[in-house]
Amino acid sequence: MSIEFETIIGLEVHVQLATESKLFCRCSTKFGSPPNTQTCPVCTGSPGALPVMNRHAFDLSLKTAVALNCEIPKFTKWDRKQYYYPDLPKGYQISQFDLPMSQHGYLEISDSKDRFETKKVGITRAHLEEDAGKSMHDEAAGKADSRIDLNRTGTPLLEIVSEPDMRSPLEARAYLDELKLLLTYINVSDCNMQEGSLRVDANVNLHLQTDDGKVATPIVEVKNMNSFRAVERALAYEVDRQLAHWKKTGEKIGDVPKQTRGWDDSAEVTKAQRSKEESSDYRYFPDPDLVPITTTDEQVAKVRDSLCELPAALRSRLVKEQSITPYDAGVIVNQGRAVVDYFLEVAEGCGDGKQASNWVQRDVLKNLKENEQTIDQFGMSATSLAALVKSVKAGDLDNSRAGEVFEYMLANGKDVVASMAALGIEKVDDSALDDLCRELLAANPKVVADVQGGNQKAIGALIGQAKKKNPNVSPNDIRGKCLAMIAEMS
Amino acid sequence: MLDRETVEKVALLARLKLSDEELATMTDQLGKIVGYIDQLSELDTDNVEPMAHAVELSNVFKSDEARPSLDREAALSNAPKKDDECYRVPAVLGE
Numbered sequence: 250m251s252i253e254f255e256t257i258i259g260l261e262v263h264v265q266l267a268t269e270s271k272l273f274c275r276c277s278t279k280f281g282s283p284p285n286t287q288t289c290p291v292c293t294g295s296p297g298a299l300p301v302m303n304r305h306a307f308d309l310s311l312k313t314a315v316a317l318n319c320e321i322p323k324f325t326k327w328d329r330k331q332y333y334y335p336d337l338p339k340g341y342q343i344s345q346f347d348l349p350m351s352q353h354g355y356l357e358i359s360d361s362k363d364r365f366e367t368k369k370v371g372i373t374r375a376h377l378e379e380d381a382g383k384s385m386h387d388e389a390a391g392k393a394d395s396r397i398d399l400n401r402t403g404t405p406l407l408e409i410v411s412e413p414d415m416r417s418p419l420e421a422r423a424y425l426d427e428l429k430l431l432l433t434y435i436n437v438s439d440c441n442m443q444e445g446s447l448r449v450d451a452n453v454n455l456h457l458q459t460d461d462g463k464v465a466t467p468i469v470e471v472k473n474m475n476s477f478r479a480v481e482r483a484l485a486y487e488v489d490r491q492l493a494h495w496k497k498t499g500e501k502i503g504d505v506p507k508q509t510r511g512w513d514d515s516a517e518v519t520k521a522q523r524s525k526e527e528s529s530d531y532r533y534f535p536d537p538d539l540v541p542i543t544t545t546d547e548q549v550a551k552v553r554d555s556l557c558e559l560p561a562a563l564r565s566r567l568v569k570e571q572s573i574t575p576y577d578a579g580v581i582v583n584q585g586r587a588v589v590d591y592f593l594e595v596a597e598g599c600g601d602g603k604q605a606s607n608w609v610q611r612d613v614l615k616n617l618k619e620n621e622q623t624i625d626q627f628g629m630s631a632t633s634l635a636a637l638v639k640s641v642k643a644g645d646l647d648n649s650r651a652g653e654v655f656e657y658m659l660a661n662g663k664d665v666v667a668s669m670a671a672l673g674i675e676k677v678d679d680s681a682l683d684d685l686c687r688e689l690l691a692a693n694p695k696v697v698a699d700v701q702g703g704n705q706k707a708i709g710a711l712i713g714q715a716k717k718k719n720p721n722v723s724p725n726d727i728r729g730k731c732l733a734m735i736a737e738m739s
Numbered sequence: 740m741l742d743r744e745t746v747e748k749v750a751l752l753a754r755l756k757l758s759d760e761e762l763a764t765m766t767d768q769l770g771k772i773v774g775y776i777d778q779l780s781e782l783d784t785d786n787v788e789p790m791a792h793a794v795e796l797s798n799v800f801k802s803d804e805a806r807p808s809l810d811r812e813a814a815l816s817n818a819p820k821k822d823d824e825c826y827r828v829p830a831v832l833g834e
Contacts (some may be wrong), residue, residue, distance in 0.1 A: 270805040277805035284824040285815060287808045326791040333754045334827040340753070348791070386830065396825035399814075530752055541798045563741035 253458040256488050257465075258421045258451060259413035260480075262428060263406045264438045265380070265446040266309045272379045272405035273300030273343065273539075280444045284398035292402045294339030300538050306405040307542060308552075309437045310350055310377050311728040313407055315552045316435050316559060317372050319354030326541040331532045335397050336382035336618055344408075346533040349376035350542070356411075356431070358423040361576040370424050371412030380404040401445075407437075413452065418484035425449060425477045430560045434586060442476060451478050453487050454502065457495065465502040466491045471519055473511040487519055563589060571602025580610055587624045588614070591631050598635025601642060608638055612655055629659050637665045645669075645676050647723035677721050685722065686730045689714060700735050707730060741770035 273280055274291035290298035314321055314434060328346040354372035383398040409428070415421045429440045429447065433610050439512055440447045454468040473486055474480045487510070494500065510519035558566070560582050567578040567589070588609070596605035613634070617627060637654060640646040646654060657668040669675070677685075689711050690697055699707035715727045748764045750757050757765060808814075811824070820827040 268803050270801075270803050275801065275804060275806040276808045280806075283811070285811045285826070288814045289808050292808075293814060301799060301801040303803050304800035307800070324791075331752070333752065335826075384828075385825070393830055394820070394827045394828050396822070397828055398823050398825055535791050540794060540799050543797050553790075731810065 252492075254492065255456040256416055256418075256453065256484075257413045257456060258415040258418070258453045258484060260411045260415070260424060261450045261452070262411075262419060262425070263448040263450075264313075264409065264432060264440065266305050266306050266405040266407055267438050268303060268309070268405055268437065269374070271403035272303050272306050272377070274298075275402055276403065278404050280446075282400055284400060284423075287400040288402065292399055298342065299398075302539060302542070303405060306377065306595045307350075309405075310375065310407050311408075311544070311549070311552050312435055312556065313437050314351030314354065314375050316431055316556055317351075317354040317356055317375060317409070319351035319372060319375060321351050321544055321549045322348065323545070324348060324541060324543055325350040327536040327539040328533045329536045330378075332530075334381070334384075335395060335404070336384045336399070338382070338399065338402070341608045342379060342381065343536055343539065344378035344533075345376035350544075351375045356424065356427060358420065358427050359561075359575075360419075360576070361579045362425060365417065365420055365423070368414070368420075370414045370420075373410040373412050375409045378406050378408055378610075380406050400430065400666060402473060420480045421451065421484055421535060422477055422481040425480060427560070429477075430583060434557060434560055449474055449477075451480060451484055451487075453484055453491070455488065455491050455495070457492075464495075466495050467502050467505050468507055469519075470507065470509045471512055472509060472522070473513075475514065478511055479514055482517065483519055486512075486517065490519065503722075507519055557586070567592075568600075571606070572598050573602050574605045577606045577610065584614065584624075591624050594631030595635045595638065598632055598640035599642065601638065604638050604642065605635070606632060608655075612652070616659065628662060629655075633658060633664055635707065640665050640669070646674065647721070647725075649724055650674055650721075674721055677719060677726070681719070682722065682726055682730055685715060685719060686734055688718075688725065689727075690731060690734060697735055697738070700732065701738075705732065741766060741773050 265278075268278055270276060271292070274289050276287045276289050276292055279287065291300050311321065326348050327343065329341040329344055330334060330344045330346070331341040333340055347546055352372075352374040354375070355369040356372060357367065357368035357369050379597050380401050380403065382397055382402040382635065385396045385398065411424065415424055416728075432438045432440055432447075438446055442448075451471045451474070452468055453471060455466045457464045457466065469487060470492065471483050474483050481547050509522045511522050512519050564575065564578040564582050567573055567581065568575055571578075571593075573581075591613070592605055592609045595609060596602040599605055613624075613627065613629075616622075617624065634655075637646070637651065639647055641651050646665070654665060654674065657672055658665060661671070662669065663671065693705065693711060693714075696707050696710055708728055711731055712724045712727055716724075743762060743766050744755060746769060747757075749769075750762075750765070815821045815826065819828045
């Protein structure tokens with residue numbers, strides 16, 4: 250039985266803000282320190298400790314909210330979310346409940362391969378909260394004990410909640426890629442998933458078209474996904490699972506409580522986790538330790554004006570101004586602003602965006618990857634590369650030897666003119682080319698006969714010989730000239 | 740009035756284990772507290788804006804500078820159970 254259905258996906262992303270110190274105290278947020286060396290009475294929830302809001306964390310969240318096109322309410326406050334867990338020493342998490350610092354934004358996603366249409370994914374809200382500590386189950390030593398490290402306690406997190414606007418695992422992946430790129434461009438987080446700076450939970454269900462009308466399957470929250478690839482795969486699995494489960498049981502939304510499932514990356518399945526406490530059980534109430542925050546229109550306008558050019562705008566500018574494909578623009582913009590600037594300098598220097606894009610993608614990025622370097626460490630200035638591309642365009646340097654010149658420039662730090670001289674590359678003038686071709690044709694009557702017999706490819710045999718006689722000749726010139734001469738003979 | 744089931748639920752959420760006797764006492768005492776506070780609902784608050792904070796202050800911030808934290812020994816000193824690096828707690832059940 251095949252059935253039509255629509256996949257409905259919403260994502261919750263927790264992103265760690267790039268601050269030196271924690272959200273409500275001055276302990277360091279540094280990752281990887283020995284356990285319990287970055288705590289204070291605020292972190293451990295000791296009696297009498299008083300949290301005070303980190304200005305920079307609020308500024309970073311404001312910047313993010315503006316970049317996500319959110320409304321910024323003039324008034325926001327802090328709430329306590331109560332739950333009992335050993336990695337949460339206070340017994341509550343300081344978060345934001347009914348008056349978040351931002352809401353009703355959107356992020357535009359698109360696909361350069363046109364697998365889905367460009368769309369705006371709604372942002373329900375983005376709010377600040379503190380992180381909890383880390384529980385480790387010590388299997389070797391204790392068996393019976395869990396060990397608690399509170400270094401992470403109080404680290405600033407921005408929770409970005411999307412509307413259920415994504416219709417496929419692919420769109421969810423695109424949303425995450427775009428969100429991460431945006432956050433990296435505006436410098437609010439390092440988005441390192443391995444270190445937990447970016448965490449994703451997904452809500453997914455299906456809207457089925459049945460004979461009795463539209464039916465929705467129960468919403469499942471998927472957790473435990475350690476990479477964007479894992480998110481995509483977990484969602485694809487969940488779509489299949491929910492469809493099969495519905496066919497077997499007919500279970501609809503509302504029939505069962507909301508389920509949480511964890512992604513098992515090695516088994517490639519989602520597994521049911523213990524049921525979540527109902528939202529009302531968190532018993533939110535305003536935190537009396539922290540005063541509210543007010544934001545003015547002027548402040549928001551100032552943040553908006555100071556934002557850098559965002560990835561989406563940058564991509565359209567590259568497509569429009571440099572005449573490159575959306576795909577190429579995507580590849581370059583994904584490399585970060587420094588590579589974009591390098592590309593723009595090459596493109597403007599040589600006057601050819603397409604060629605600049607080819608060189609940057611094929612030669613520069615490949616080289617950086619091989620040597621594990623960033624663009625600032627790259628041994629060739631954009632001006633030098635632009636001059637190289639210009640020489641090729643002007644015909645002073647043949648494409649077949651341009652790669653060699655590139656390598657020489659990079660290895661020796663010389664400009665294109667000096668490198669060509671060092672490699673003995675000079676432009677072959679027309680009369681020298683004529684002489685060479687005449688000589689080759691005279692020495693290779695069989696090739697001439699083959700070409701006259703209709704096999705133009707036979708000319709290829711002459712290229713190697715020509716290169717041996719004069720390494721500076723261009724294969725294309727030789728091919729063209731020889732074919733023309735043979736045509737004149739007959 | 741507060742019923743016994745509600746007190747049981749609140750105790751569970753706070754991971755408190757109460758004996759039958761304690762439950763009875765708590766139901767009575769908590770009920771009185773809630774009842775006392777509940778007197779406030781006699782007031783007409785239809786046109787009153789909810790109060791977010793008792794103090795008329797806003798925008799109190801600290802700068803983003805890291806300062807030295809507690810020595811680990813001091814941080815762990817009040818823990819009922821610990822090792823050289825961590826607090827130790829009864830096993831957190833696997834998810």
